Amino acid sequence: MSFSAFCSGLTGFTFAKYERAKKETFSMIKDDRFYAFIIAGASTSRSRVRRISIHPKLLKCFAALMVMLLSAAVYGVYSLAQQARHLRMARENNRLREENEQQRRQLDTLKNRVDAVEDASRRLVEMSGLERQVGPEARSAGGPRLPLKAATIDAVEQTARQLERELSLYEAALRERAALPSFWPVQGEISDVFGGRRDPFGGGTSEFHSGQDIVAPWGTPVAAAGDGEVSFAGSQGGYGSVVIVEHGGGLSTRYAHLSKIRVTAGERVGRGRQIGDVGSTGRSTGPHLHYEVRLNDTAVDPRHYLP
Numbered sequence: 001m002s003f004s005a006f007c008s009g010l011t012g013f014t015f016a017k018y019e020r021a022k023k024e025t026f027s028m029i030k031d032d033r034f035y036a037f038i039i040a041g042a043s044t045s046r047s048r049v050r051r052i053s054i055h056p057k058l059l060k061c062f063a064a065l066m067v068m069l070l071s072a073a074v075y076g077v078y079s080l081a082q083q084a085r086h087l088r089m090a091r092e093n094n095r096l097r098e099e100n101e102q103q104r105r106q107l108d109t110l111k112n113r114v115d116a117v118e119d120a121s122r123r124l125v126e127m128s129g130l131e132r133q134v135g136p137e138a139r140s141a142g143g144p145r146l147p148l149k150a151a152t153i154d155a156v157e158q159t160a161r162q163l164e165r166e167l168s169l170y171e172a173a174l175r176e177r178a179a180l181p182s183f184w185p186v187q188g189e190i191s192d193v194f195g196g197r198r199d200p201f202g203g204g205t206s207e208f209h210s211g212q213d214i215v216a217p218w219g220t221p222v223a224a225a226g227d228g229e230v231s232f233a234g235s236q237g238g239y240g241s242v243v244i245v246e247h248g249g250g251l252s253t254r255y256a257h258l259s260k261i262r263v264t265a266g267e268r269v270g271r272g273r274q275i276g277d278v279g280s281t282g283r284s285t286g287p288h289l290h291y292e293v294r295l296n297d298t299a300v301d302p303r304h305y306l307p
Contacts, residue, residue, distance in 0.1 A: 106157070113160050117167060179247045181225035181305045183271045185255060186278060186289050188216035194301040200285050210299035211254070211292035218259060218287040220278040224269045225253050225291075225305070233261050233275075239290065240282020243275045252297075256290035257281050 192200075192213040199205045228247040236242050239256035243263060246252045259279025269275060280287045293302040 110156060110160060113164065117160070117163055175227070178227045178271050179249075179251070181247060181251070181253045181293055181302070182307060183223065183225045184214075184306060185225050185253075185291055186214050186216050186220055186222050188214040188220070188288070191215050191288060194299070194303065201283075211256075211290050212302050213288045213290055215286075215288045216278045218278060218280070220287075221274045222255050222258065222276045222278060222289055224271055224273045224275050225293075226271045228253075228269060230263045230265050230267045230269060230275070233263050233265050235281070238283035240284060241276070241279065242282075245269060245275070250296040252294045254290070254292035254294065256292070257284045257288060259287075 190212055192209050194212055195209060196206055197209045199207050222243075224245055226245075226247050228245040230243060231246045231252070232242070232244040234241070239254065241258040241261055242254055242256040243258065243261055244252055244254050255276060257279055258276035258281060260277040261275070262277070263269060263273075263275045278287050278289050284290075291302055293300050293305060
């Protein structure tokens, strides 16, 4: 076959196929189905057109299915995002709860420390012998309401520590002061002072008086002049019934001629605590208290300590 004859046959074949496809396209327009054409380009003799038809309802169902799948995917992504957000919020809430719980514990600790400071201040007031000037009206409070922050708690805690240190030092100073025999053991008239005096039993001689005598009625309460520990409580020569209190640092006091002793050896006594009653036991001419102050067992003038 010549080349011109081949071209002529191919043109006729292509035109025939074109006419056939044209007819099918017109028939497809009349039909209510959608057609897709696939031209298989194999050998020239076997080339033909294949038609695939898809019903519009099926296409709509497929589109609806795709929309549903897409919506489900979008909803799934949104749900995952919401769950992640909820998890973040839950973690944040847990963190805030832990911080609030920690702050609450710190506040409870601070409250306990403040209560301890108040108790210590009351003890210091009692030790100092002063009356509290703060009445119920002093508890009035006010001011703007500000949120409590960790920095505020730290500042309050630092202030509390400083106040506790100062109170501790002040309490130690007051304890030392309370141990000094600076409290009058009994109220009355001073008959004899520390130093030389005439013998009260006559004879015209002089003697050294190691304390001071305070005249008071029989049975008048005798109080400790300072905090300390009773080292002796009993009868001792010319002192008669006597109580000796050690105050520390080599300082001691003696309360002699008592009619009754109300403490025992080894007992701790506070300043102002009753330790006996005025009497006239031992070397005495009448009811009075012989009061001594000794430093390293050497008698010193009590007036150096008494107000």
